[in-house]
Amino acid sequence: MxxxxxxxxxxxxxxxxxxxxxxxxxxxxxxxxxxxxxxxxxxxxxxxxxxxxxxxxxxxxxxxxxxxxxxxxxxxxxxxxxxxxxxxxxxxxxALAPAPSGPADGTGSGGAERRVLTPLSAFNEMAALAEAGRDGWHLVGYGPLFHEVEASGHPWEHCRVTLASGGRHRRLEAEGWTPVGTGWFPWRYYKRPLRPAGDA
Structure with a gap:
């Protein structure tokens, strides 16, 4: 063939x-x-x-x-x-199951609650992360068809760029975005806490 x-x-x-x-x-x-x-x-x-x-x-x-x-x-x-x-x-x-990244009780290494968002695709993952971020969850891991998020006390924003966007990666990090993991081809994921309204 x-x-x-x-x-x-x-x-x-x-x-x-x-x-x-x-x-x-x-x-x-x-x-x-x-x-x-x-x-x-x-x-x-x-x-x-x-x-x-x-x-x-x-x-x-x-x-x-x-x-x-x-x-x-x-x-x-x-x-x-x-x-x-x-x-x-x-x-x-x-391609099927997300690997657990914390204890079996659904907590991360610092004791914060974790959830797995699934099934996801390249077409709906950013909307799912935006919704989770508004509710105080931030990305800590990912793989095929899933993202793992951890609870926090404030909202987050997430973005993704292609791994080939070298200059953009540096600009994002200079703007306070933190890379999450090493990327999931063809994407690299970033997060940063949202500032409360009125903060400069």
């Missing part, structure tokens, strides 16, 4: 070149070392391993995001160039 092409050939080329550039460019001096140092090739193997692990993680999260957006296993399988069953066997097991 061949993958259903959704990207133009030049887009595919740019992605491939970008991954190769990241693998060669992130480790300090790796590209230059390949000209004269045999150990550089072992660093290249290690950098490529890290790149493969990361692209594998991104693929899992992208598939889970597509499922959360309402796409069937058949459609996902066509895009991947595999059968529905193969796609489901490879990716379904990690």
């Amino acid at each position: 061949t993958a259903e092409p959704l990207l133009a050939p030049d887009e595919v080329t740019r992605i491939r070149e970008g991954v190769a550039a990241a693998v060669l460019g992130a480790p300090e001096g790796l590209a230059d070392a390949l000209e004269h140092d045999p150990a550089g090739y072992l660093r290249l193997v290690d950098a490529t391993r890290v790149g493969a692990e990361e692209t594998g993680r991104l693929l899992r999260e992208a598939v889970q995001g597509a499922r959360a957006a309402g796409h069937s296993w058949d459609t996902v399988g066509r895009v991947l160039g595999v059968s529905r069953q193969a796609a489901q066997q490879r990716f379904a097991e990690k």
Whole structure:
């Protein structure tokens, strides 16, 4: 079975070149070392391993995001160039249940009450977080189809930006937004407490 092409050939080329550039460019001096140092090739193997692990993680999260957006296993399988069953066997097991992040009694590490908001998708998660934030809940964890929130004594606001928005991440943090976790591809989530009306 061949993958259903959704990207133009030049887009595919740019992605491939970008991954190769990241693998060669992130480790300090790796590209230059390949000209004269045999150990550089072992660093290249290690950098490529890290790149493969990361692209594998991104693929899992992208598939889970597509499922959360309402796409069937058949459609996902066509895009991947595999059968529905193969796609489901490879990716379904990690897509269903949120992992507990606190004790079984529904409290977080500081004793605050926690809740899991589910089922969520890329299309309704921000509205759910806005409602929870108005009620004094703030984001502490997330995964496919869910967000975990913790109670506090004041309202919060939440936002998300794509992981590729490097400059925007810095601006948000300068404006008092706190990143939550390391991101869930393709998003990174932020929160900040809302100031009471009248505070400057």
